[in-house]
Amino acid sequence: MKKIIYLFFLIFFCLGGLSGCGGGTAAEQGKAAEGVLQLHNHDFEEEQVYTLDGEWEFYWKQFIEPSSFPAASSSSVYVNTPGSWDEKIAAGKPLPNEGYATYHLQLLLPETIKESVAGLYIPEVATAYTLWADEKIIAENGSPGTAREVMEPDHHPRVVYFEPEEEAVDLVLHVSEYHQRKSGWWDSFYIGSADGIQKMRDKNVAAEVFLVVSLLVMALYHIGIFLLRPKERSPLYFSGICLAVAMRTLFLGEVLIQRFFPAVPWELGLKIEYWSACAAITFFLLFIHAQYKEDSDRRIRNGFLFLFAMIFLFILVTPARVYTEGMLVLQGSSVLAISYLIYVLITAMRNQRRGARAHVAAMTILLAFVVNDVLHYNHVVNTGETVSIGMFFYLFAQSFILSNVFTKALNDSEQLSERLEKVNQTLEEKVKKRTKKLSEANKDLEQSYKARRELMSNISHELNTPLTSIQGYMKGMLDGVVDRNQTKYFQLVYDKTLFLKQIIDDLRELAKLESDGIQYHFTEKDIREFTHELYLVYKEEIERKYITFRFEDRLPVSDAGYAVSVDPIRIEQVVSNLLFNAKKFTEAGGNITLVVEEKDDSGKSWISIAVQDDGAGIKEEELPNVFERFFKGNAVKEKAEEGVGLGLAISTEIVRAHEGKMRVNSTEGEGSTFYFLLPRTDSRP
Template sequence: MYQFKKFAVLVFVLLLAFPLLASCRSKGHTHKNLPYATSGILDLAGWDFKTDGSIRLDGQWEFYWNKLLIPQQFTISKTDMSTVPSPWKSTVVRGDELPDDEGYATYRLLVKMDNIPRNAALNLKFVISSCKLWVDNKMVYASGIVGNSAKNHKGKFTPQVIPIAPEMNQFYITLQISNFGYASGGFITSIELGDMLTIVSQKNTRSFGDMFLFGSIMIMGLYHLTLFLLRRKEFYTLYFSILCFLISIRTLLMGEMLLYNFIPDIPLYIFLKISSSTLSLGLPFFVMFIHSFFPEDTPYWFVRISQIVGVLFTTITLTVNDKLSSLFLMPFQICGVLIIVLILFILSKAAYLKRDASHIFLIATISIVFITINDTLNGYGIIKTGFYIPIGLFLFIFVQSFMLFRKLVKQEELLLRSELRMLQAQIKPHFLFNALNTIISVSRSSSEKTIQLLLYLSDYLRCGFSFKNDEEFVDFDTEILHVKSYLEIEKARFSDKLNIVYEIDNNIECKVPPYILQPLVENAVRHGILPLKNGGTVRLSVKKTDNMLYIVIEDNGVGMTEEKLNSILNGTDKTSGIGLSNVKGRIQRIYKRKIKIESAIGKGTIICITIPII
């Protein structure tokens, strides 16, 4: 528990470290104020692109609403200004906000520099929904078809690094934008100016990070989907795998938007629908994941409401155009906030009731909420600490993956314990019944042999009752006494049909898990020797060499086919009982080793176990 709490604290620190580090980093660069465009002019005098890096062309641009002007047409001396980046719906023209996200406009900015970089370039990421760009009088970029109506307009998204070569130290950047049918039209992301090599290098670094996140989260999703296919009753692995798939897809739609590198001809409306659907579907699946972990604390009506909200908004997103679906965005955001508040309440309740893993679950969820708030405030320009949702989601997914692994391990341990208890309950009644019958039969002819058998039975029961659970180690001598007591009673029962040979080193002092020998010896007797008409021999060999214990259980009984042997080794055989599978499972879990089984029809079976001495 102490180690688990340390892990929880570490996760909390990691998830909250990114905004703090970014804040410190941004403070470290305040030695030089970032230039900001004013009245349509951006003065970059004194800015060195090699030492200071690239610069965003943010600030006040000249703004011509409902006009598509080319550089040669600018003759108007007085014009409006628009803050860039910003959508049209938040743009104020002559004291009035623009009425709609649909329309067309021209932006222009004068850039003044001391020296033009030899390999100057502009980095354009996302403009909704079509645009053209000129540097001075030369058109250097076009995305989609810019038009003054929905009929002659075509939206497209083409992120690109554009090389430019201005002829003078001051030059104009002219940008035409049109939008019809999409929400949030306008100049919504910054244009970056800098050295081509620097911009491309930074872009490649960010792309590598996005690909790493995508691949890592996708692998986690595939792994947990495989777990669900193998263990169909554990639905939390299915919900978690779907969450991983949705988040991994979203990483391709954020940052450098790599989906367009993979599918460059994807229409803009499909891009926007996929982006919205990952959010609307992710919320109900996260609630279902929470419910599968804490069913006692998560009301079923809450799960149903989240499913209805997610399916409803996803259906709207996929069936109507982007502009119409944006009308439902605010109601969905309100519902999403309420659902997250309820999730935090449920996790807080689970933590208060000390549910298993609830504390780290709560810490991880609170942390990702804080990171989301950080990115939202950055998006609105309120703070400048950087965007860390992708990394935050990766760490969040990593934590949840750890929680699932821990839950699966605990379930496996509980299963092995229950099987061991079943094994004890199964052995004691049937063996006790047969042993008593044997002792009664022997008592008619030999009182001394009867006493000896009663002592064997006493040892057998004493050893058996001393085994509490599969986590408890017992002395090797106790385990051997348990096996010998069993075999001596069985030998008295079957007389000459059963021969026993012991090859056990003296002075073996170590601890072993209980019931790792008796079930295997019983299998050798019942399934190997007894089916033979004339019986056979069971050989138990235990050798100690170099701090390792070598155990061999061998019989010359009926043996088994290669097909049956493979099914036993693969764990698919249901006829070998729980004894063999339980021993295999515990050896694998405790020692990370496998038992070896060799068998042939008519020759018998050999089982080998090699474990370190404890």
């Protein structure tokens, strides 16, 4: 687990480096002061870019044409960029978000750039603008106006190229905002050579394409897992997170959606950006709850789901100028939801749930990215949008966790198969040796003869039914009563032969157990973890019958755990027998619970492993005989279930070899509880 966490942090730093490369790194330079930015001391190298941050001249509620721009004076007003103009104080109070203004910046460029092509990277400017360079329009986004009715909103990053005719270049920018809560711009303008700006833009696009494609691949992969295992909802919710984050990434940063669908309306694009954030958090809540139901609170989860559903509807029915004002509600709700999920994961980690520790590390880093974006979009820090990278990191980490779980389950299954094969080979050899010893021994002949006669009588009775059925079908085929071309009768005959084989195998197993002919391989196990692993192994198979299967850990919390010396394969055989008996007599829609707890019996502390069901139950007069060989209750006969009646007898012998006890509690029509007690020991001699 530590190695996995170290890997996550390594990926985190790599992604940090990727985001840094993608954003373009500006050279060391000064900032604009009083509307002038001096870059004449810098050489515009091939990949070097420079920001236009600093003080721009600012003319509120004025659209000044470049040809009639006034000279700077002591009364000129300046605003710091990047930033919103509502941070500017005028007449003792901040400017409103809605309005229009003219920005002006004089660039002093090096002589080497004169009459060559320069590149300019323009970030998102809220919410429409026109940009001049030396009285020539070089960029437009939307249509700025002096009122909402006369402007057309649009904002997405652009790259433009122009040829400076002189070393001094005047940039004049008309901006208007009447459609959302933000104004001005919150990321940097960049200038440099044409190649330098283009390469910076290409890095930005490549980074976002990498994120989107990776998220889509992860989404498709987990949708495939869900289609193969539709009862397991976690992959479906995980793919929903991937799709929501991929969609949000398309509408942020370089706004890649504009490259594929340039006709998408501005208002619709902004709604989808907000909706995708709601959808991502919603799928997060469902995903974590599906993985850690025992550690989360359904009411809190439903409360958050209701809250984000209301935010979704609010965005749907209101225009951007209304719902963007509620951005803090969405941001605050997201931070609270992720904080709650971290609390759930910490609880799961304390309860020693698989993968919880690595999950906590990934979610904590994601929360840091979310908080950073909340601060960025509220102009507290200027780091750029990073939550997409944080989400990608989290999803990649979670994908690794899920893959690790599936791989471990597969490895455990392969190892168990190999061990069972070896055990079967060993048991067969033991049976042969035991048979040889019995043939050589000649003691207690009267008792052996009586037991053999009783055994043969029971065996004859059990074998007679399937043999009679086989004989009837075959006779019918020979006489022509049954059509030989009907494959269903061959299938019935084949099924009866399988049942005969089951009877013979069970008899052989019981004989070995009763004669102590099986060698047990005891090992120390934490019974809590061991029982939970068995629950996971049989969960899917039981729930395939539409039965709810639960695991209840009633052991007190203990750092030392509960050590029990067992043969894992044989104890699994006992639990498997009890589970499938419960499954057989529980109708669809019923419940089966695997319980591990500590019990006192005869003044001694025991570990109890119980299988509870709400099925048919057992009559009181039948309870003393349920562990006898070949015993079948009325419930079996009424359901016409084929059974040998040896499973519980075999289980009893295995538990006896562990110095334990088998018990049963049952009420007819209400269900049964079969359980066995194992002594809690530190070692077995």
